Amino acid sequence: MSIAHQTLDFFPDQCSGIHTRSKTRTLRLGDRTSDYAIGETILLTELGLPMVHVVIKRVQVKESIKFTAKDLKGTGFANLEEASIKLRSIYRLPQILPNQVFSIIDWKYLEAE
Numbered sequence: 001m002s003i004a005h006q007t008l009d010f011f012p013d014q015c016s017g018i019h020t021r022s023k024t025r026t027l028r029l030g031d032r033t034s035d036y037a038i039g040e041t042i043l044l045t046e047l048g049l050p051m052v053h054v055v056i057k058r059v060q061v062k063e064s065i066k067f068t069a070k071d072l073k074g075t076g077f078a079n080l081e082e083a084s085i086k087l088r089s090i091y092r093l094p095q096i097l098p099n100q101v102f103s104i105i106d107w108k109y110l111e112a113e
Contacts, residue, residue, distance in 0.1 A: 006035065006042040008105065011090070015046045017076045024074035025106045027083065029091050031061045032103035042107070054107035065098035074106070 008026060010018065017023025036042065040056045062071065067080055077083040084096050093100075 006040065007045050008042060009045045009048060010051075012046055014076060015051065018044055018046075018051055021109050022074070023076050024108070025104055027071075027075060027087060028103045028105060029087070029100075030103065031101055032105065033059050033061060035059075036105055041110070044107075053110050055110065056105065057108055058104075058106040060104045061101055062104060063098065064096045064100040064102060067102075071104055 008028075010026075014023070036056045036059050038056055038058060041053055042056060043053055044051045064084075067083070069079070072078075072080065072083055075083065077086065087093070087102075088096060
């Protein structure tokens with residue numbers, strides 16, 4: 001396995017899905033397509049502490065107004081409202097604007113871990 005240079009960091013309340021491997025995607029503010037390459041091995045961390053290595057499957061960019069329930073599948077968010085509340089809190093935004101750009105980052109877990 002190659003050494004992961006990139007990480008995706010999570011708050012503790014987002015990590016139960018990583019521990020059970022039910023979380024397979026995350027939403028990140030801005031266009032992150034140049035940060036993560038398909039096939040790249042990265043490290044998921046909890047407040048900077050290593051958890052597990054994953055391989056990037058897809059990175060797509062979408063405006064928040066175009067989010068669907070399908071986009072949330074695998075993120076751990078139950079619905080769009082819950083996602084909006086959490087994202088506002090994480091990024092300290094007063095609101096999520098309709099044209100606010102987010103990246104949807106999908107991964108698969110490595111079998112050996």
